[in-house]
């Protein structure tokens with residue numbers, strides 16, 4: 167499944183299921199389910215009842231330990247739904263949750279994308295997407311009912327995708343978010359235009375080298391600094407018109423794994439991760455809703471209301487940002 171960070175409906179800080187009204191209705195009622203937790207629980211109940219054999223549930227979302235997170239979501243949702251012990255035992259014995267790392271820049275489809283696809287194909291393809299040439303898929307090999315030979319198409323099958331995932335979330339997605347917030351504030355429409363701002367590439371190299379690289383143990387044989395350089399080359403691709411405000415959306419859901427984990431790990435080892443702090447500060451400025459030139463910026467975030475309240479309450483008191491209980 168690839169359903170975005172917010173569809174998991176879990177508190178990013180605690181990892182606990184956040185049963186809003188729609189999730190609660192799905193998990194406790196018998197109407198057609200509309201939420202991800204509801205669909206998963208209903209599907210697993212049906213599969214257990216039919217004794218249809220083991221299955222792997224594969225998360226391809228940009229979340230830390232996405233397999234473990236999905237496992238936690240399913241376990242908590244089954245519990246919330248009051249699922250009979252026999253079904254819980256069936257899930258425990260028959261369902262796996264392999265972790266993955268998926269990497270390919272694929273911006274949202276626009277009318278220009280569809281027009282280009284029509285020119286190239288000679289027919290209208292409403293499902294066309296634009297994508298960069300690069301692709302990488304790392305998958306934990308835990309499929310109780312077998313799997314396609316994805317390695318034949320270049321996928322890396324591994325016992326533990328964790329170090330690949332941290333590499334990508336921190337050195338690619340963290341840098342992406344930096345470009346999104348700093349670029350949007352400077353009035354730049356796309357990631358490539360943001361990267362072309364004076365001093366931006368040099369700043370991002372220092373972010374990777376001084377803050378990100380020392381925050382985790384990378385996959386064997388991988389240099390985080392070289393990986394960061396290759397990421398900047400990919401972001402410079404002007405044909406990929408990835409909009410800064412698309413990458414900037416849902417910051418409350420993305421920043422923990424992209425930037426806050428880097429800050430926490432560097433702080434724990436006594437460092438002062440100032441470039442990461444700059445990215446966080448850029449997000450704080452971004453959510454105030456205006457570019458540096460005073461043009462409006464959208465706040466598209468599941469916590470938008472809470473952020474707006476905190477901004478209104480903290481207009482004259484910067485302390486609001488440093489005391490979570492008042493946020």
Ligand SMILES: NC(=O)c1ccc[n+]([C@@H]2O[C@H](COP(=O)([O-])OP(=O)(O)OC[C@H]3O[C@@H](n4cnc5c(N)ncnc54)[C@H](O)[C@@H]3O)[C@@H](O)[C@H]2O)c1
Pocket residue numbers: 168169170171172173201202226227228268269270271272273274
């Ligand atoms: N686009 C990329 O470059 C890229 C690359 C690697 C990983 N990813 C990850 O893949 C995931 C999807 O990204 P995308 O670019 O395809 O996004 P998208 O916005 O194009 O698609 C998101 C999908 O999730 C569904 N969705 C959104 N909110 C939901 C909710 N509350 N409940 C259920 N479904 C919901 C939408 O209906 C849509 O089908 C994200 O987690 C992203 O981080 C994206």
Ligand SMILES: O=P(O)(O)OC[C@@H](O)[C@@H](O)[C@H](O)[C@H](O)CO
Pocket residue numbers: 171228268269270271272339342343412413420
């Ligand atoms: O898809 P999102 O909205 O979670 O994040 C936007 C981008 O950072 C992301 O999609 C990257 O392009 C992708 O992760 C590259 O593999």
